Amino acid sequence: xxPRELSSTDVGTLLAxxxxxxxxxxxxxxxxxxxxxxxxxxxxxxxxxxSCLAMMTSEVLGGATGHDSLRGLNAVMTxxxxxxxxxxxxxxRIVHGLTTGATIWTAGAVGVAVGxxxxxxxxxxxxxxxxxxxxxxxxxxALAIGGQLxxxxxxxxxxxPFPADMIGRLTDMRFEVLAVKIEPGAxxxxxxxxxxxxxxxxxxxxxxxxxxxxxxxxxxxxxxPWSS
Numbered sequence: 001x002x003p004r005e006l007s008s009t010d011v012g013t014l015l016a017x018x019x020x021x022x023x024x025x026x027x028x029x030x031x032x033x034x035x036x037x038x039x040x041x042x043x044x045x046x047x048x049x050x051s052c053l054a055m056m057t058s059e060v061l062g063g064a065t066g067h068d069s070l071r072g073l074n075a076v077m078t079x080x081x082x083x084x085x086x087x088x089x090x091x092x093r094i095v096h097g098l099t100t101g102a103t104i105w106t107a108g109a110v111g112v113a114v115g116x117x118x119x120x121x122x123x124x125x126x127x128x129x130x131x132x133x134x135x136x137x138x139x140x141x142a143l144a145i146g147g148q149l150x151x152x153x154x155x156x157x158x159x160x161p162f163p164a165d166m167i168g169r170l171t172d173m174r175f176e177v178l179a180v181k182i183e184p185g186a187x188x189x190x191x192x193x194x195x196x197x198x199x200x201x202x203x204x205x206x207x208x209x210x211x212x213x214x215x216x217x218x219x220x221x222x223x224x225p226w227s228s
Contacts, residue, residue: 014056021052021114024126025107031133032100039100047083047104048111051076055115073112080108103129149178149198150205151224152212156191160217169211175199190219 025048026041033040054076084101106129113122156162167177181194197208209221 021048044107048107051108051111052115152195154193155220
């Protein structure tokens with residue numbers, strides 16, 4: 001099939017494949033969107049559609065010129081890998097974006113499967129991805145080695161430094177500070193500090209929050225959801 005010889009059947013196949021890729025990519029990205037990740041529903045849908053189109057283009061060109069379409073597959077998956085790697089960031093011992101990077105790569109693979117005409121494989125892979133993202137999160141947290149992982153957002157009164165002595169108190173209580181991210185407030189606004197902790201008990205986040213609230217310069221403490 002030449003790019004200039006598209007029949008109505010070919011156009012229908014193209015539109016149907018891109019529509020399926022869009023829906024499956026959006027399904028994978030929904031969990032990331034719901035959890036407020038930068039790469040969410042639209043990003044995953046676009047990656048899946050683009051991968052589908054790239055694979056279909058490779059098949060078309062391969063059929064017209066005799067080139068191996070597997071080269072197109074290799075190029076697509078390599079490019080998606082770069083996009084996924086761009087979503088990964090590290091703060092101290094905390095690594096953010098690994099799951100998002102993996103879902104982007106998965107969306108790319110699903111798009112490739114749709115583009116190659118393997119719709120059943122794409123649907124099964126999407127279902128498996130959703131199961132991993134939603135169904136295994138509770139299991140992952142339950143198996144966390146060392147205790148519960150907590151994320152606390154602490155507001156420090158304007159004009160006061162972060163109470164470093166609180167870190168010592170938390171350490172004495174067997175909390176491990178994994179990462180500290182300080183966001184200075186502008187124009188007299190409170191400074192916000194994000195603390196990632198690992199605690200020894202199920203109620204670790206509440207205990208750590210109570211310890212921080214006892215400091216005179218701490219204006220507010222919120223327990224934020226741990227994200228992966």
